[in-house]
Amino acid sequence: MQWKQMPLGPLQTNCYILWNTTNDCLVIDPGGEGEKLIQWLENHSLSPLAILLTHAHFDHIGAVDQMRDHFSIPVYVHEKEAQWLLDPSLNGSQLFMMGELIRLKPADYILTNEKNLKIGDFQLQLFETPGHSPGSISYYVQECGIVLAGDxxxxxxxxxSDLPGGNQKELLASIHDKLLTLPEDTTVLPGHGPETSIEAEMDSNPFLNGF
Known part of the structure; x- marks a missing residue:
């Protein structure tokens, strides 16, 4: 399995594409610039099976409907943020986008609990990791040693954790109880910025001192 990080949208949010040997792929957090993302997928002959969201803030969902309509694929989101797709006051676009309100169609699949998620030949372990937002999810792909950690x-x-629904104590507990328990060589694919690893963050992340 291969993956690509593609920063998109107003805050250069990391969209990720995971694909396998059959050229099926998953798209995680298409935050904007839908035409650019569609063109890249078609240039590489990749066939998206689904859109997965780590959470539903505006900078992670901007190209969702464009992708969904173009490829006729379903969208997955946590139940606690299902309404955020429809409501600019919840997804943050009303506050931050200066008039560019994001109102999407409802998600096709509502995720409710931690589970193993199978989409085509892809196997992902879903972790509920609230704190940045109440419905934040991390997706662990054991086969290739990565965790898509969102924000x-x-x-x-x-x-x-200062946005509506955020909670720093909950965020630190999510990191400690869910992410730091993964193998230390697991690559962390974050919602913004460069990749890192569980080992590197355990050793040097100043926010995690004391864990």
Whole structure:
């Protein structure tokens, strides 16, 4: 399995594409610039099976409907943020986008609990990692040793918890109880910035001192 990081949208949010030997792929957090993303997928002859969201803030969902309509694929989101797709006051676009409100169609699949998620030949382990937002999810792909952590954990930092529904104590517990229990050589693919590893963040992340 291969993956690509593609920063997109107003905050250069990391969209990730995972694909396998049959050229099926998953798209995680298409935050904007839908035409650019569609063109890249078609240039590489990749066939998306689904859109997975780590959470539903505006900078992670901007190209969702464009992707969904173009490829006729379903969207997955956590139940606690299902309404965020429809409501600019919840997804943050009303506050941050200066008039560019994001109102999407409802998600096709509502994720409710931690589970193993199978989409085509892809196997992902779903972790509930709230704190940055109440419905934040991390997706662990054991086969290739990666965790798609959204805005929970970054290189040398952690997600902000001062937005509506955020909670720093919950965020630190999510990182400690879910992410730091993964193998230390697991690659962390964050929602913004460069990739890192569980080992590197355990050793040097100043926000995790004391864990």
């Amino acid at each position: 929970t954990l970054f290189m040398g930092s952690i997600g902000r």
